[in-house]
Amino acid sequence: MTKPSQTEAPTSIPSQAEHHRALRTGVVLHRPNPALVWVRGEHAYEVVEALCPRDLFVRTGQLLHSMVLDERGGAEADLHVCPREDDFLLVADGLDDAGLARRLREAAPEGAEFELASVGETHGLLALAGPYAWELIGELLGPEMATIGYLSCLPMPELDLPRDPGEAPPWPPALCLRSGTTGEFGYELFVAREQVSALESRLAEVGARFDLVEVEGEVIDRAALENGFFCPRHRGVLGRSPIELQLQWRVAYDREYRGAQALRERAEDGEARRLTWVIGALDEPAPALGPLTREGRAIGELLDGFVSPLLGCFVGIAVIDRALAHPWIDGLFAADGRELRTEAAPLLQNRSLFVDPRRHTYAHRQEDEFVPIVPGGGPGGGPGQEENGNERA
């Protein structure tokens, strides 16, 4: 297992492009660092409900994907709600434990009885992602774990802290969260920090057969952008409403929660712009972030993006006037004159859509035929190119 290091010379570590390719064709390890807060007590449900902008229709064994809003109804963090019997584990990407706990206390109904435990201090997440992550998880935790559905959450007693016979089960329990924001199979393993090194050793042993590499969070964040997932580290998205960000499926308008009134007002006023994906020409460098024009008229703002090693072109996110916030519109110009075209996310044909645990394995991946990852089989998308570098079709 290759670990990234800040101290090694850039030439001695696999490039970010290779890690990006490994994520899209194999399996990678990464270490997300979201807020992890456990909510317990008689009114735990009411407390979580007061922060979560989506109806809390979720039961033990499932995950609910929503977000944390600020007081102005703008995006503040990505949120997964994981109920465990009468308790809830909240996983909030974009906040730290103290910040999430403060928001929960502020949102809690008056007189609510509850306890908050910042389990990020005692527990951490190791995450696996990629079209063969299911296979590695199956070897690590048993075949039944390989096929758990997206947005599931199951206990992993084998990764709990050791205990004496008759001793009560440890709290919080080790959990496997089937989630992910890359469009690939994704698993987050929630384990006590004392168990992390044992899990790392096991991953190194099992992972060797999968050429497992550890990647920086930036690789995951960029993959999220390619696949249309919200990420709080994408420049320019925080503070924007779910209406602008096309995340209205994550909120309800008929309930009270943090930022609800402000969000209703923003909905009533109407948002002038909408988040839209854009791509540049093949082999062109990244354009300047900032104003976007079309026919000489200001039509939006390019927020973030990068040159995708798989697509061979710049991919980015922009907020664009609603009348033009549709895919396949060309003639958009960044401040430095580079031309862009709008697109629909996901921009890739993720291999995870086509890998079938009943028929495919990582070991035989070269013999299997798949739909090209890049629509049309363009740069980096053809067989062999994904593994071999930046060769052009």
Place this chain on the structure above:
Amino acid sequence: MDEVQLAAYVARREALLDTIREVLVTDLRVPLPREQIDPDTPLFGTGLALDSIDAVDLIVAIERKTGVRMSDDAAGRLGLRTVNMAINYLLAAQGETP
């Protein structure tokens, strides 16, 4: 694409967006108001969280409303990832390409 072509193109997309929202709310009983179904909302897994049975109903309803047959192959599967991807599929079936 000049301004006239652009206006016509956007109108075609908006019309298909309305059609798919109608299918989702009326035929599939998605419990959201139409305007809350954004164009890039995922249809399966996350987002509207439709399942494989919904997929059949969605394909049948879209075919009935638009006359376009959604194939049961990779292209059809990719065309159902989001509302906008479905619109792309329908436009491509009518000969429109980026």
